[in-house]
Amino acid sequence: MSNLCVAKFGGSSVANYEAMQNCANVVLGNPATHVVVLSASSGVTNLLVELANGQLDKEGQEAVIQKIIAIQENILEGLGHPKEITEEIEKHIKDIRALAHEASMQTNTALVDRIISNGELMSTKLFTELMKQRGVKACWFDVRKVMRTDSVFGRAAPIIEVIRTQAGQELANLVKDHIVITQGFIGANAEGRTTTLGRGGSDYSAALIGEAIDASEVEIWTDVPGIYTTDPRLVSTAHPIPELTFDEAAEMATFGAKVLHPATIQPASRRNIPVFVGSSKNPAAGGTWIRTETQSKPTFRAVAMRKDQVLLTLKSFKMAGACGFMATIFGIFAKHGLSVDLVTTSEVSIAITVDNGFSGGNSDGKSSLSDALLNDLREVCNVTVEEGLTLIAIIGNDMSYSTGTGSKVFSAIFDVNVRMICYGASLHSLCFLVDAKDGDEVIKRLHVHLLD
Ligand code: ASP
Ligand code: MG
Numbered sequence: 011m012s013n014l015c016v017a018k019f020g021g022s023s024v025a026n027y028e029a030m031q032n033c034a035n036v037v038l039g040n041p042a043t044h045v046v047v048l049s050a051s052s053g054v055t056n057l058l059v060e061l062a063n064g065q066l067d068k069e070g071q072e073a074v075i076q077k078i079i080a081i082q083e084n085i086l087e088g089l090g091h092p093k094e095i096t097e098e099i100e101k102h103i104k105d106i107r108a109l110a111h112e113a114s115m116q117t118n119t120a121l122v123d124r125i126i127s128n129g130e131l132m133s134t135k136l137f138t139e140l141m142k143q144r145g146v147k148a149c150w151f152d153v154r155k156v157m158r159t160d161s162v163f164g165r166a167a168p169i170i171e172v173i174r175t176q177a178g179q180e181l182a183n184l185v186k187d188h189i190v191i192t193q194g195f196i197g198a199n200a201e202g203r204t205t206t207l208g209r210g211g212s213d214y215s216a217a218l219i220g221e222a223i224d225a226s227e228v229e230i231w232t233d234v235p236g237i238y239t240t241d242p243r244l245v246s247t248a249h250p251i252p253e254l255t256f257d258e259a260a261e262m263a264t265f266g267a268k269v270l271h272p273a274t275i276q277p278a279s280r281r282n283i284p285v286f287v288g289s290s291k292n293p294a295a296g297g298t299w300i301r302t303e304t305q306s307k308p309t310f311r312a313v314a315m316r317k318d319q320v321l322l323t324l325k326s327f328k329m330a331g332a333c334g335f336m337a338t339i340f341g342i343f344a345k346h347g348l349s350v351d352l353v354t355t356s357e358v359s360i361a362i363t364v365d366n367g368f369s370g371g372n373s374d375g376k377s378s379l380s381d382a383l384l385n386d387l388r389e390v391c392n393v394t395v396e397e398g399l400t401l402i403a404i405i406g407n408d409m410s411y412s413t414g415t416g417s418k419v420f421s422a423i424f425d426v427n428v429r430m431i432c433y434g435a436s437l438h439s440l441c442f443l444v445d446a447k448d449g450d451e452v453i454k455r456l457h458v459h460l461l462d
Contacts, residue, residue, distance in 0.1 A: 013042045013226050014042060014044055014045075014185065014223065014224070014225045014226055014227075015040055015042040015043040015044070015045075015225060015226065015227045015228070015229060016043075016045040016046075016047060016216050016219050016220040016223070016225045016227070016228045016229070017036065017037055017040070017043045017045070017046050017047070017216075017228075017229040017231060018046075018047040018048070018049075018194060018212055018213060018215070018216035018228070018229065018230050018231065019033045019036075019046070019047075019048050019049065019231045019232075019290055020049045020212065020213075020230070020231065020232045020233070021049040021050060021051060021052035021053070021054070021055070022052045022232065022233040023049075023231050023232060023233065023290040023291075024048055024049065024050075024051050024052075024133050024137060025051050025052035025053075025081075026051070026081070026084045026085060026088075027084055027085045027087065027088025027089070027140075028088070029290070029291070030085060030088075030136070030137055030140050031088075031140070032290050032291050033046075033137065033231065033290050034137075034140060034141055034144055034146075035293075036229075036231055036290050036293050037141070037146075037189065038144070038146070039293065040229075042226065042227065043189065043229070044185040044186075044188070044189055044190060045181070045185055045189075045190050045192065045219060045220075045223070045225070046137070046189060046190065046191045046192070047153075047192055047193070047194045047212060047215055047216040047219060048130060048133045048134050048137055048191065048192075048193060048194060048212070049129075049130065049133065049194050049195065049212040050126075050129025050130050050132070050133050050195070051081050051082075051085070051129070051132075051133050052081075053077070053081060054078055054081055054129040054132070054133070055126055055129045055195075055209070057074050057077055057078050058078070058106070058125050058126040058128060058129055059122070059126060059373070059374060060074050061074055061075070061106065061109075061110035061113060061125055062109075062110070062113050062117060062121065062122040062125040062126055062374060063113070063117060063122070063374060064110075064113035064114045064115070064116070064117035065114075066110075066114060067114070068111075068114075071107070071110045071111070071114065074110075075103065075106060075107055075110070078103070078106065079103060082099050082103070082132060082136070085136045085140075086099060086136070088140075089136065089139055089140060089143065092139060095135060095136065095139045098135050099132055099135070099136070102128050102131060102132050105128065106125060106128050109121065109124060109125045110125065113125065118163075119163035119164045119373075119374065120163045120203060120204075122163065122164060122373060122374045123163045123164060123196070123204050123205050123206045123373065124204050126206060126373060127193070127195075127196040127204045127206065129195075130193035130194060130195050130196050130212070131193060131196075133193075134150055134191050134192060134193050135150055137191055138150040138191045141189060141191065146189055147187065147188050147189065148188065148189045148190075148191055149184065149188045149189075149190055149191065150191055150192075151180075151181070151184065151190045151191065151192040152192070152193075153192040153193045153194075153196060153197065153215065153219075154196065154197060154198035154202070154204065155176060155180045156173055156176040156177045156180055156181060156219070156222065157173060157196065157197035157198065157215065157218065157219075158172035158173055158176060158197065158198065158199070158200065159197040159198065159199055159205045159207070160199065160205075161199040161200075161201075161203070161205065162205070162347065163205055163206070163373075164205075164206060164208065164373040164374055165206075165207070165208040165347075165373065166197055166199070166205035166206060166207055166208075168197065168207070168214075168218050170218075170221070170222075170277075173218060173219075173221075173222045174221070174222045176222075177219065177222035177223050178222075181219075181222075181223055182223060185223065192219070193212075193215070194211065194212025194213070194214075194215035194216060195207055195211040195212045195215060196215075197215075206373040207271075207273075208271075208373055209373055210268075210271040211271055211273075211373075212271070213230055213270050213271040213274040214271045214273045214274050214277075216228050216230065216274070217273075217274045217275070217276070217277040217278045217283070217285065218277050220277065220278065220281075220283050221277035221278070221280060221281045221283065224281065225283055226283070226284075227283065227284050227285075227286065228278055228283055228284075228285045228286070229285075229286045229287075229288065230269075230270060230274070230285060230286065230287045230288075231287075231288055231289070231290035231293075232269060232287065232288075232289065232290070233289060233290075233291065234250075234269065234289055235250050235288055235289040235292060235295035235296055235297050236250035236251060236252075236287050236288060236289075236296065236297035236298035237250065237251050237254065237259070237262065237269050237270070237287055237298040237312070238250055238251065238269075238312070239251060239311070239312045239313070239457065239461045240312060240313045240314060240453055240456075240457050240461070241314075241315075241453070244450055244453055244454065245453065245454055245457045247457065247458075247461075247462050248457065250295075250296070250297065250298060251298050251311060251312060252296070252298065252299065253298065253299045253300070253301065253304040253305065253306075254298055254299070254300045254301075254304065254311065255300070255301065255302065255303065255304050255307075255407075255438075256275050256278065256279035256300060256301070256302060257436075257437075257438045258311055258312075258405050258406070258407070258438050259275050259285070259300045260272070260275040260276075260279070261403065261405050261436060261438045261439040262312060262314055262403070262405050263275060264351070265314060265316055265351070265401060265403035265405075265439065265441055266312070266313075266314015266315055266316055266401075266403045266405070269287060270287065275300070278300070279302070282302055284299060284300065284301045285299070285300040285301075286298070286299055286300075287300070307407040307408070308406055308407060309406045309407060309408065309409060309412045309415065310404060310405075310406045310418075310460040310461055311405050311406045311407070311461075312404075312405045312406075312461070313402070313403070313404050313405070313453055313456045313457055313460065313461065314402075314403045314405065314453075315400050315401065315402050315403070315449050315452070315453050316365065316400065316401040316403070317400050317446060317449065318365065318366045318397075318400075319351070319363045319364070319365060319366065319399045319400060319401045319443060320363065320364050320365075320366045320379055320395060320396070320397050320399070321361060321362075321363050321395075321396045321397075321399050321429065321430065321443060322361070322362045322363070322364065322387070322393060322394070322395055323359055323360075323361050323393070323394040323396070324339060324359060324360045324361075324362065324387060324391045324392070324393055325358055325359040325391055325392040325394070326358065326359075326390065326391035326392065327358055328391075329357070329358050329359070329360075329391075330357050330358050335390075335391075336355075336360065338390055339360060339362075339387070339390070339391070342383065342386045342387055342390075343362075343383070345386070346380060346382065346383040346386070348364060348379070348383060349364070349365075350362050350363070350364060351363045351364060351365055351401070352401070352430060352432045352441055352443070353432070354430055354431070354432060361430050363399070363401060363430070363443065364379055366379060366397065379395075398445065398446045399429060399443045399444070399445065399446060400443065400444055400445070400446050400448070400449035400452075401441060401442075401443055402441065402442055402443070402444055402449070402452050402453065402456070403439055403440070403441045404419060404439065404440045404441070404456065404460065405438060405439050406438065406439075407437065407438060408437050409433075409436075409437055409438065409439065409440055410433060410434045410437060411437070415440065416433070416440075418459065418460065419440060419456065419459075419460070421459075422455045422456055422458070422459035422460070423452050423455055423456065426444055426448050426451070426452055427444065427445060427448070428442050428443070428444060429442070429443040429444060429445075430442060430443045
């Protein structure tokens with residue numbers, strides 16, 4: 011369908027009643043918007059994860075539940091406590107209480123997903139009521155009817171063809187004369203059991219829905235007016251980037267800026283759907299458009315950092331001149347379902363980084379680097395694990411074809427110990443590792459030299 015927009019609002023955009031009113035303004039400001047995808051209100055998923063991990067005693071659980079109630083109450087109060095929706099929210103709270111108790115006896119990843127899905131279920135119910143109060147023909151939609159995933163609870167993968175078929179049957183008609191309000195982050199497996207796409211997954215949900223219904227545009231509304239040249243809290247001269255290519259945005263989301271979930275770009279670029287990132291509080295401030303082609307293609311577009319990287323150095327003298335060693339190593343990572351970020355090799359060793367941080371991780375926030383994985387690696391090679399590293403990514407265009415890229419970058423940080431460099435695999439990035447203590451300074455200097 012042409013001229014059909016999917017608008018996604020993040021946790022801070024639906025944090026309270028006032029913020030939700032801003033979202034309503036944004037939705038109503040674009041007549042093409044017929045699907046609204048929401049995160050849980052800011053803080054709610056973290057609180058639910060605490061309950062789901064099952065470590066709290068009765069009192070601890072109740073204290074967390076009271077915090078969740080307070081967030082819902084703020085919105086309910088703004089809405090004037092309508093009976094039906096107030097009861098619905100009470101039901102969710104009751105459900106959360108019972109499941110938290112279950113988790114404290116014994117938890118598991120499927121139970122975690124059931125608990126944390128309540129955040130998005132509640133925010134969407136409240137927002138639907140708010141839209142109705144503003145006179146809109148809005149309807150609440152359970153995304154689990156379309157968002158089919160595999161059964162990897164906590165980090166489920168979407169099944170694209172099924173999502174498309176289901177959306178054709180369940181959503182296509184509804185969006186013609188309604189504004190459909192639905193949940194990001196959550197899905198269901200073939201048996202209808204609730205799954206989640208991993209923390210920050212709502213952006214990905216919005217892009218997947220956009221792909222499934224052939225949307226003309228996906229909007230990601232957050233608390234900043236677009237994607238910045240770097241984190242503006244760190245560098246005061248950082249500024250929003252008006253446009254980015256899908257390739258650049260994919261590198262940025264994977265290696266740095268936390269504005270977008272890394273997988274978001276995939277569905278959008280598969281179907282060539284432009285993605286807009288802007289601030290729901292200040293839509294007039296503009297934002298970033300992500301498209302296949304952009305007008306300008308600067309060598310340096312942004313610098314970003316990602317903390318909490320783990321560097322694994324895998325050494326084996328059997329690797330020298332041998333075949334298949336890498337296949338063995340990567341086979342072990344695949345078996346444990348762990349995604350590898352950067353890779354460099356020498357004759358007898360491989361250095362690999364994995365993200366131990368929050369973003370892109372499992373929904374329960376647990377580290378993905380397990381003892382089982384390390385033991386399997388130790389069977390075939392010598393393993394050194396180093397933590398406390400920060401990945402620096404420089405994002406741009408045709409980087410390995412531009413003369414002097416390396417010298418511009420490294421002369422700016424000549425006195426910093428650089429641990430690992432990845433350059434040349436992508437035209438759109440140059441990445442390296444530094445000690446966590448050097449990260450901020452490196453970003454500041456690179457911004458001055460490359461982007462100011
Ligand atoms: N509510 C989920 C989270 O906090 C998903 C999202 O906000 O994208 O991770
Ligand atoms: Mg997010």
